[in-house]
Amino acid sequence: MTDGFDFDRVIDRRGTHCAKWDMMEPLYGVPAGDGLAMWVADMDFLPPREVNEALAAAVAHGIHGYYGDDASLRAAICGWMARRHGWRIEPDWILNCHGLVSGTALCIQAFSEPGDGVVLFTPVYHAFHKIIRANGRTIVQCPLAIEDGRYRMDLDRLAGQLTGRERLVILCSPHNPGGRVWTAREIAELAALCAERDMVLVSDEVHHDLTMPGQAHSVAALAAPDHIDRIVVLAAASKTFGLAGGMTGFAIIPDAALRRRFSVPHQANGASPNRFGMIMTEAAYTHGDAWLDALRRYLDGNRRLFDGGITAIPGLRSMPLQATYLAWVDFSGTGMAEAEILERVERRARIAANHGPAFGQGGEGWLRFNLAMPRARVAEAVRRLQDAFADLQ
């Protein structure tokens, strides 16, 4: 038990239409029987009790029609942003999206034309790449530099890459993978470059609540108030509370003119809310503070255990996470080809982890491991990896 919350409880999710566990074998060839699912960013913990109580009340009522009257939900989101992030927002700045990948796609459609460039700091969340390509835009990859073992945006490099056809920058803040918490200053400098080159800054802050103890997230809209007319913040309760199946996220856009531009594809796509996602989000944002604080401490413990075990293997290096539960491990020091690394991780250790190259330039030689699972499973993963690379020790 961590502060009264049982994150140690192992719950079998196999056979429940759970992408993380039920798609592990088809996608990675890791056996469902004793494999460990450490890929997609989805947690194996129960959410705060009040979330399931709110759903149970909806089920007890029994009729599951269209959702309406979202005033209490908007108030809950405003309360959460003020309490947790020091950001006072107005209810009408919030536009509901069918998850944040969809919200990102709407931003691409709203703020660029086919053929335009969209900037990504890579390696970065793989769905950004897919959604930009699927919308017929061009990805401009600006590789992150590594400084003192952590990622850093190289804005001089980006300035040199820009051709004038780039209409938006998608920032992942905190960054996935690598867990970097961008400082207010870094964000302000990026926003200034966006203003200079007339680009919209889309700040995907879905991991904002999952900072490690002692780390503080900077909301882009607060970090760069001078450029608020070109900032979109994407946020959701989905990663924070493990509610991703609810497919609910929010674009928060303080500037009215930018909001109107976003509304064009938003309306054209007939966006309407997911009833269950809205119910879960409101309950989590209303009752989830103590649960989240305990979760962050627990994840910090998992991170320490995992990193300690990984560092003991010569040639492996885990980037120190400032946020997220997604350990980012560099295998390049082993000198092995990717096929051999995967043979050891997937066949010998029977672990499914995300492959680095899917995150774009700079992901080669890396794997991403999801640590949001009971600690005993993290310990088991460490044991298996140490065995799989035992010849290096």
Ligand SMILES: Cc1ncc(COP(=O)(O)O)c(C=O)c1O
């Ligand atoms: C940066 C980032 N944005 C968005 C998402 C997913 O958003 P959604 O499930 O709401 O579409 C993820 C999931 O891992 C993510 O890491």
